Amino acid sequence: MRLVRCAAALTAAGLLLAACGEEPKPPPTAAGPAAPQPAPGFAAAPPAGDAEKGRQVWLVQCVTCHHRDPGKDGPIGPAVKGSSEALVEARLLRGGYPPGYTPKRDSKVMPARPDLARSIADLAAFLR
């Protein structure tokens, strides 16, 4: 009898210790499910090209051959005012042309510039 009571007391103490030893944690549901965060990069991407940014790229990267005024022929490259985004993309990514497009010249002087892929929309907005 005496032994049983002792064991019961120990068990009770053990439970108490276990209960006290627990860190006070908020229940997992207290904060609610994590709010969905937009993936970085997606939220920042502009929906359309920025003509002013395109102008900056044009002046730095393209006027070696094309005219400062894209409506005029440059020293090497032709006037490109009104070029579609598909045309700018084909030129910069592949050095090619969109399907069915008739190039202004049949030379192959202009190098592809896949490193400028992020500026295609801006350039197209500027050349529009």
Ligand code: HEC
């Ligand atoms: C090395 C000189 C050179 C540079 C630099 C250059 N181009 Fe060109 N570009 C040309 C030439 C020459 C053509 C005519 C086709 C050919 O020979 O490749 C041309 C053609 C084009 C055309 C197609 C015209 C048409 O309707 O047939 C577009 C659009 C164009 N360039 C845009 C650009 C843009 C935008 C840049 C700057 C990122 C650029 N080019 C940089 C020389 C250049």
